[in-house]
Amino acid sequence: GAVVSQHPSWVICKSGTSVKIECRSLDFQATTMFWYRQFPKQSLMLMATSNEGSKATYEQGVEKDKFLINHASLTLSTLTVTSAHPEDSSFYICKLDRDTEAFFGQGTRLTVV
Amino acid sequence: QKEVEQDPGPLSVPEGAIVSLNCTYSNSAFQYFMWYRQYSRKGPELLMYTYSSGNKEDGRFTAQVDKSSKYISLFIRDSQPSDSATYLCAMSSSGSARQLTFGSGTQLTVLP
Numbered sequence: 001g002a003v004v005s006q007h008p009s010w011v012i013c014k015s016g017t018s019v020k021i022e023c024r025s026l027d028f029q030a031t032t033m034f035w036y037r038q039f040p041k042q043s044l045m046l047m048a049t050s051n052e053g054s055k056a057t058y059e060q061g062v063e064k065d066k067f068l069i070n071h072a073s074l075t076l077s078t079l080t081v082t083s084a085h086p087e088d089s090s091f092y093i094c095k096l097d098r099d100t101e102a103f104f105g106q107g108t109r110l111t112v113v
Numbered sequence: 114q115k116e117v118e119q120d121p122g123p124l125s126v127p128e129g130a131i132v133s134l135n136c137t138y139s140n141s142a143f144q145y146f147m148w149y150r151q152y153s154r155k156g157p158e159l160l161m162y163t164y165s166s167g168n169k170e171d172g173r174f175t176a177q178v179d180k181s182s183k184y185i186s187l188f189i190r191d192s193q194p195s196d197s198a199t200y201l202c203a204m205s206s207s208g209s210a211r212q213l214t215f216g217s218g219t220q221l222t223v224l225p
Contacts, residue, residue, distance in 0.1 A: 041121055109154055
């Protein structure tokens with residue numbers, strides 16, 4: 001069965017608005033979750049590491065004030081794209097790790113118009 | 114130079130063909146190698162996982178790692194239309210899934 005649930009699977013929003021994406025761990029408690037972004041025909045790029053109960057760690061070049069991450073519980077991490085612009089349109093995917101195995105969410109296709 | 118290079122394709126083959134997908138890498142510290150399959154508009158799912166050099170077989174899929182050449186391959190035998198997806202290689206030096214470096218993915222279409 002599914003280990004990770006990501007919601008919504010797709011969203012269209014107007015430029016300047018904010019969008020929240022949820023990632024839930026279904027089978028185990030995840031102290032750490034990861035957020036990736038994937039542009040068409042490009043690799044998965046790690047955006048940030050979400051840590052339960054503490055601030056997220058952002059990769060170089062990722063604006064922490066634009067991509068707000070909240071990991072308030074061991075089963076839920078949220079990514080909020082604030083003041084979205086068309087260049088933020090992408091496929092966003094969360095990932096959990098259990099031992100040596102990675103489990104990905106279903107992904108969220110964000111289109112900013 | 115990217116740490117992991119993967120031919121993006123697209124690659125089209127007839128049903129039943131043998132498919133070969135490849136990645137090269139530059140970081141000699143990588144020891145753990147994975148292949149993920151990603152269907153359109155879905156998250157990647159783990160297909161194969163290998164450690165160090167050698168072969169690993171699982172049904173129609175065979176993963177090969179040649180650390181001396183820094184080259185990994187995924188072979189799909191008797192390919193099916195349901196194999197049509199993007200295949201991503203990924204690798205890690207630590208054995209932790211937390212520190213994966215991904216290839217850009219190869220888009221495969223198996224024609225019926």
